[in-house]
Amino acid sequence: MANKAELDFTRNTSQALKDKQLRKNFKFAMGNFILKRQQIFADQKETERLRELGNAIKKRALSRLPQLLEELEEKCTRNGIRVHWAETTMEANQQVLKIMNAHSATRLVKGKSMVSEEMGLNEFLESRGIEAAETDLGEFIIQLNDEKPSHIIVPAIHKNKEQIAQIFHEKLPDTPYTEDVEELNAIARKTLRQKFFEAQVGLSGVNFAVAETGTLCLIENEGNGRMSTTVPPVHIAVMGLEKVVEKLTDVPPLLRLLTGSATGQLITTYVNMITSPRKDDEKDGPREVHLIILDNGRSKILTDPQLRQTLQCIRCGTCLNHCPVYTRIGGHAYGFVYPGPIGKILNPQVEGLKKAGVLTAASSLCEACAEVCPVKIPIPMLLRRLRNESYSTDSLGLVKDSGYKKNLAETLAWKGWELINTHPHLHAIGQKLTGALGSKVPAWGPLKNWTRYRSAPRFAKKSLHQLIAEQGVEDE
Amino acid sequence: MNDYTSKPDTVYYFGTCLIDMLYPEAGIAGLNLIRREGVRVIFPPEQTCCGQPAYNSGFPREAKTVALKQIRLFSKELPIVVPSGSCAAMMKHHYPLLFEGDANFKRVREFSKRIYELSEFLVRILGIKLEDQGAPTKVTWHSSCSAAREMGVIEDSKSLIHQLNNVELIELKNEHECCGFGGTFSVKQPEISGAMVADKIEDIVQTGASRILAGDCGCLMNISGAMEYQNVSLKGQHLAEFIWERINGK
Numbered sequence: 001m002a003n004k005a006e007l008d009f010t011r012n013t014s015q016a017l018k019d020k021q022l023r024k025n026f027k028f029a030m031g032n033f034i035l036k037r038q039q040i041f042a043d044q045k046e047t048e049r050l051r052e053l054g055n056a057i058k059k060r061a062l063s064r065l066p067q068l069l070e071e072l073e074e075k076c077t078r079n080g081i082r083v084h085w086a087e088t089t090m091e092a093n094q095q096v097l098k099i100m101n102a103h104s105a106t107r108l109v110k111g112k113s114m115v116s117e118e119m120g121l122n123e124f125l126e127s128r129g130i131e132a133a134e135t136d137l138g139e140f141i142i143q144l145n146d147e148k149p150s151h152i153i154v155p156a157i158h159k160n161k162e163q164i165a166q167i168f169h170e171k172l173p174d175t176p177y178t179e180d181v182e183e184l185n186a187i188a189r190k191t192l193r194q195k196f197f198e199a200q201v202g203l204s205g206v207n208f209a210v211a212e213t214g215t216l217c218l219i220e221n222e223g224n225g226r227m228s229t230t231v232p233p234v235h236i237a238v239m240g241l242e243k244v245v246e247k248l249t250d251v252p253p254l255l256r257l258l259t260g261s262a263t264g265q266l267i268t269t270y271v272n273m274i275t276s277p278r279k280d281d282e283k284d285g286p287r288e289v290h291l292i293i294l295d296n297g298r299s300k301i302l303t304d305p306q307l308r309q310t311l312q313c314i315r316c317g318t319c320l321n322h323c324p325v326y327t328r329i330g331g332h333a334y335g336f337v338y339p340g341p342i343g344k345i346l347n348p349q350v351e352g353l354k355k356a357g358v359l360t361a362a363s364s365l366c367e368a369c370a371e372v373c374p375v376k377i378p379i380p381m382l383l384r385r386l387r388n389e390s391y392s393t394d395s396l397g398l399v400k401d402s403g404y405k406k407n408l409a410e411t412l413a414w415k416g417w418e419l420i421n422t423h424p425h426l427h428a429i430g431q432k433l434t435g436a437l438g439s440k441v442p443a444w445g446p447l448k449n450w451t452r453y454r455s456a457p458r459f460a461k462k463s464l465h466q467l468i469a470e471q472g473v474e475d476e
Numbered sequence: 477m478n479d480y481t482s483k484p485d486t487v488y489y490f491g492t493c494l495i496d497m498l499y500p501e502a503g504i505a506g507l508n509l510i511r512r513e514g515v516r517v518i519f520p521p522e523q524t525c526c527g528q529p530a531y532n533s534g535f536p537r538e539a540k541t542v543a544l545k546q547i548r549l550f551s552k553e554l555p556i557v558v559p560s561g562s563c564a565a566m567m568k569h570h571y572p573l574l575f576e577g578d579a580n581f582k583r584v585r586e587f588s589k590r591i592y593e594l595s596e597f598l599v600r601i602l603g604i605k606l607e608d609q610g611a612p613t614k615v616t617w618h619s620s621c622s623a624a625r626e627m628g629v630i631e632d633s634k635s636l637i638h639q640l641n642n643v644e645l646i647e648l649k650n651e652h653e654c655c656g657f658g659g660t661f662s663v664k665q666p667e668i669s670g671a672m673v674a675d676k677i678e679d680i681v682q683t684g685a686s687r688i689l690a691g692d693c694g695c696l697m698n699i700s701g702a703m704e705y706q707n708v709s710l711k712g713q714h715l716a717e718f719i720w721e722r723i724n725g726k
Contacts, residue, residue, distance in 0.1 A: 362668065364621070364656060368652075422541055453674070467503075
């Protein structure tokens with residue numbers, strides 16, 4: 001989750017909201033995703049049953065995470081997959097580099113992997129003279145344009161056809177401008193085939209790692225994942241440590257939830273289950289398979305029984321698609337690799353509240369994300385928890401920078417609010433004052449932000465309390 | 477969800493702080509609708525706010541103190557009717573979470589079980605029948621996020637509108653999208669909130685309705701305030717007040 005400059009969320013959102021094309025692209029794309037998901041999950045009762053199951057599977061896995069990870073390592077090793085542990089993203093990058101160097105490799109092809117984005121792997125390798133070529137179509141497009149993903153499963157969703165046509169025309173040699181989708185696809189395919197052919201190492205993410213069998217599941221639609229993991233002689237898989245599940249039978253319900261939530265598909269075009277390198281009697285597949293298991297703050301999140309629910313995430317992106325904030329500002333405005341609702345709870349825990357805590361305020365707590373999350377992560381509750389953490393140091397400092405926002409003005413304001421709302425006489429005086437003000441409320445403090453887009457609220461001359469007292473409603 | 481048992485003789489009424497200060501007529505209308513069905517209504521005068529503003533803003537301790545104050549005021553075994561989906565959801569679903577592990581937990585849970593949102597109570601407990609006395613009109617409806625996702629009472633609210641013969645309900649395209657209020661969100665992230673309410677108003681205007689109804693005064697304050705700011709001449713109104721006017725031919 002490399003984030004160079006201090007996050008200026010206000011500036012980012014301001015810019016994003018002004019970009020009409022961007023808002024249009026997101027609104028259109030997210031609307032489509034929402035519709036597709038609705039169609040595939042039309043049976044509400046069945047969907048609910050499946051979500052409960054998904055939640056239970058991930059909760060069970062997290063409750064035994066250390067044992068499952070050890071089992072995964074043991075089974076993978078037995079299958080011939082070499083397992084590496086990385087506590088930090090830098091360690092993970094170094095491990096990739098070491099494997100590359102061991103093969104004197106200078107060319108890497110990549111299937112789509114958010115963990116590799118979290119590691120900042122491309123920049124790391126490029127600064128050491130190694131080419132890391134993205135092969136997922138969306139990732140390929142934004143890599144050409146030197147951009148970051150704006151969505152966790154559809155990284156170039158902020159671009160429309162015309163913009164992509166322009167990027168291909170400008171960045172790929174001898175490419176005439178075309179808006180024809182088939183032609184654009186063909187251009188990408190031709191460029192990428194050469195990359196697959198030349199690469200010495202292929203890298204991919206992992207959707208589920210099965211402890212019972214030592215199997216790495218990789219879910220994708222373009223076949224670039226299969227190419228990256230089978231064509232080059234060496235395959236490196238990178239995963240966050242929360243991706244482990246207990247049994248092979250845990251995979252089908254999670255797969256169904258993942259594809260239905262992410263793209264509204266019953267199943268993806270490719271479901272890869274990788275259990276070993278090429279065996280002697282096999283005709284294809286890599287000679288070497290490595291698995292890098294990354295912590296990067298996850299084991300700390302695991303120690304908190306409430307916040308650990310963050311780790312249930314299967315990265316389907318449906319919370320982004322349904323979020324009214326994400327739909328309007330897009331993924332880049334969040335300033336971190338993981339945008340949207342899941343990013344709002346994940347980034348502050350991994351990066352600390354000082355750096356990413358502002359994201360917790362960027363939610364109206366509308367519950368749209370919680371309503372669709374396939375593994376039922378209570379994102380709004382976790383946002384509240386992180387808001388609490390921002391002002392308080394009560395929880396033994398489990399969250400980095402807890403209490404960073406504590407300040408006298410807000411503390412006093414809420415104490416005052418508490419006082420008025422627990423003392424009827426003060427409350428009555430307050431009401432008389434606001435009633436007398438009517439709409440002539442001075443525009444300072446919070447009201448200044450309110451009146452940028454709205455008229456000031458108009459306080460009633462007589463409050464409900466007063467009207468009721470006059471009418472003689474029973475009071476006990 | 478609530479168990480829908482028989483009609484009670486007496487209920488409590490929790491007026492909510494926004495209705496109290498900004499929309500008292502809506503509060504009175506809700507109260508009158510319950511009384512019209514022959515149910516006695518008690519309004520404990522010391523009631524203030526459900527505590528949600530502090531609860532959502534990172535100040536759970538202050539929220540708890542204010543919540544406990546309300547809980548003590550509504551101590552009899554009576555249903556508590558709330559003319560707001562958001563405050564009802566706070567009191568019904570969030571109080572037990574707020575008091576988890578607290579000495580008062582059992583008492584809080586008992587209190588939370590008695591919470592009803594107004595539409596829910598009118599439809600499912602009282603089986604209210606409405607006779608429209610008003611002139612033909614077109615309205616649209618805004619679902620608050622809490623009423624829709626936490627209380628599950630939107631169909632109750634709409635069924636009340638459908639009972640009014642001269643009222644045509646034209647639904648919004650994005651009925652289930654947040655209006656951008658979100659309490660302190662609206663002032664902490666003014667630009668995002670502003671963009672959300674602007675889209676909501678566009679949706680509202682496109683219906684051609686003359687009025688936007690809602691069951692939550694937070695959303696109403698946001699939507700009406702933004703419509704006024706943009707010189708959109710539609711009227712925003714709480715459902716209870718609208719119904720009361722219609723059945724009394726006002």
